[in-house]
Amino acid sequence: MSTLTSTPVQQETAKPRRLRGLAWLMVRQHRSALLACAAATVLGAAWIVYQRWAMLDTLHSAGWPGKPTDVLNDAMLQHISRTFNDAAGYLSCLPLLFGVFLGAPLISSDQEHGTAQLVTTQSVPRLRWLLWKLVFALVLVVVTTGILGALFTWWWRAAVPVVSSNWLDGSIFDTTGPVLTTLTLFTTSLGIVIGTLIRRAVTAMALTFFGSVAFLGVVDYLTPHLGTPRRIAFPLDSEHPAGLTNAVQVDQWVGTASDKLYGWSTCVSDDAPEACRARLGIVNSVWDYFGYDQMSTLQWTTAGLLLAGSAALVALVWWRTRRHPL
Numbered sequence: 001m002s003t004l005t006s007t008p009v010q011q012e013t014a015k016p017r018r019l020r021g022l023a024w025l026m027v028r029q030h031r032s033a034l035l036a037c038a039a040a041t042v043l044g045a046a047w048i049v050y051q052r053w054a055m056l057d058t059l060h061s062a063g064w065p066g067k068p069t070d071v072l073n074d075a076m077l078q079h080i081s082r083t084f085n086d087a088a089g090y091l092s093c094l095p096l097l098f099g100v101f102l103g104a105p106l107i108s109s110d111q112e113h114g115t116a117q118l119v120t121t122q123s124v125p126r127l128r129w130l131l132w133k134l135v136f137a138l139v140l141v142v143v144t145t146g147i148l149g150a151l152f153t154w155w156w157r158a159a160v161p162v163v164s165s166n167w168l169d170g171s172i173f174d175t176t177g178p179v180l181t182t183l184t185l186f187t188t189s190l191g192i193v194i195g196t197l198i199r200r201a202v203t204a205m206a207l208t209f210f211g212s213v214a215f216l217g218v219v220d221y222l223t224p225h226l227g228t229p230r231r232i233a234f235p236l237d238s239e240h241p242a243g244l245t246n247a248v249q250v251d252q253w254v255g256t257a258s259d260k261l262y263g264w265s266t267c268v269s270d271d272a273p274e275a276c277r278a279r280l281g282i283v284n285s286v287w288d289y290f291g292y293d294q295m296s297t298l299q300w301t302t303a304g305l306l307l308a309g310s311a312a313l314v315a316l317v318w319w320r321t322r323r324h325p326l
Contacts, residue, residue: 103191
């Protein structure tokens with residue numbers, strides 16, 4: 001008689017995967033930044049979606065788009081515009097916050113406290129540690145600002161008819177499209193460079209703050225110079241042509257039928273303005289402007305320059321770390 005023996009099947013218990021090595025170190029060191037960015041992304045995204053829905057619900061209840069916006073209640077329109085501009089103001093602070101609180105202390109804090117030397121002497125190559133640092137910070141920037149910027153752009157497209165049409169203003173131009181993400185990448189990279197050179201976290205944060213504020217001002221000044229304005233002439237005291245809907249005026253003159261231009265205030269203070277204009281032959285109002293359809297081109301041009309600048313700053317950090325000890 002044979003005895004059947006059964007061999008128990010050994011089932012391997014699946015062990016939960018845990019972060020190890022440098023991945024664990026990045027999360028452990030920067031868990032406050034991770035939690036802050038996660039909270040800002042989730043809460044900010046929910047708030048933007050809600051505000052967009054509330055805006056459209058209010059407008060539809062008031063009869064829009066059947067009724068033109070100029071006959072809608074002024075108090076309602078002001079409330080919508082104020083809410084939208086407040087949101088734009090909050091988002092425009094992100095480049096500064098990321099540069100100061102993430103970029104500046106990213107490496108300088110480890111240098112100041114000796115963590116960088118400790119890690120790179122524990123069988124971790126220096127450049128591998130630096131790569132993890134840079135990728136962690138820049139991915140965190142892209143994910144956070146990418147989500148919030150995309151949702152805010154979605155809100156902006158719906159809000160154009162009822163909010164300020166000056167889309168070249170920094171609070172709108174810098175927070176929609178690709179500009180918010182690339183602008184934040186640049187200020188974060190700037191903070192990393194300053195921190196690497198200064199090697200003191202608090203000092204680097206202060207310098208990054210002032211440097212970023214100055215840089216943001218320069219970007220707002222240079223933005224109109226990245227494209228070519230259009231020019232249009234139309235009769236004085238007439239309705240603006242349809243092509244100027246949501247356009248941003250950058251200069252204005254008065255002109256003759258032969259295209260001779262005078263300053264916009266010509267004849268305004270004269271005792272007989274009409275006679276003054278007739279004597280000079282002034283019949284047209286002349287605008288230099290950016291059309292609404294040029295917004296995307298200007299934004300992507302700005303984003304490309306910012307991305308190139310960010311890459312140059314990151315390359316500088318990489319070169320500096322290879323050439324000098326941490």
